[in-house]
Amino acid sequence: MSNTAEEAPSWSFWSLPNDIILDVLARVPRRYQPILSCVSKKLQSLVRSSELQVTRSLRGKEDRFYVCLGNYESCHWFTFTESHHRLASISIPYPRERYSTTTIMVGTDIYFVGGWRNLWILDTRSGELRQGPKSPVLRDRAAVGLVNDKIYIFGGFCRKKYYEDIQAQAFDLNTQTWQFAPNPSVRVDSLCKPVVTPALGRKIYVGGHDVIVYDTRDGTCDKIIRADVQNFSTQNICVVDNVLYAHVHNVGLMWYESKAKEWSVVHGLKFKGFFSSIKIAEYNGKLAYLWHNLKNREIWCSVIALYGSRNVAIRGRIEWSDRLLSDVPSNYVIKHFMVCTDDYK
Incomplete structure (x- = not known):
């Protein structure tokens, strides 16, 4: 031997x-x-x-983006890939709930959570919409995040007074059951709209006027200071390579340096100005940027590669940018923007 x-x-x-x-x-x-x-x-x-x-595309495994556009009365689903820079309308059943609902993508499934107690799961491969088990607590306008194999729902407004002290719950994807999660050490107030939050390790970032970092192990919360800019809001946040990014209106893309505890602008980009709606998402170590150009009534998307060091500066380079859809109604917003992170065929 x-x-x-x-x-x-x-x-x-x-x-x-x-x-x-x-x-x-x-x-x-x-x-x-x-x-x-x-x-x-x-x-x-x-x-x-x-x-x-290109190799994945040839094997029929090209990544797919899902976009939902609409207003208070209706919504329309679209999909596109990097090789086809156009939004194609698709027929996706959408659960009609009384309270606001947000979505989070796990593999090829879209979970509709964070509104009524109902949980809906959409298989994007078959188009089948099925109902999951009801959550124990009804929380409206809550934050939703994914850590390992659990979907966490926390914060927001509780519809039942005797559940007000329960601030967090989790849905186990393996057992398909609900359980109470550790309560946040600070109260996470009702958000102006449901938020899908990025996760780093076992911690989840909740965007708003401030950024709260929730530790799913024990409920400990830290607060990230706001950037010293006018009308700073972090509704659109994203984690790429352990760095937190946020789109800030009238400033552009910013990143947070955790040791120095300060925000800085990502150099090399010109995403400034106010748009009716913007969504960002992590995509294969890059950042996917989707926005509605209200003036021209168009939906655009860019994929940005990020370079540099957290000790010095971070720069962005646009790998591609294209108009995906024209003649978009002015009262439409981008409700959901997700990247299918696993093979869908």
């Missing part, structure tokens, strides 16, 4: 031809790519490369 092991030729993953390496990586579901990116800088570069996107 010892002699055989010594005589065996040395082998390395990188000794394979580049097209084979890409083919192997294309078979890995999206949810594992952040882990692969931590192995080495070379692997991280390949995971985020356009060559891998």
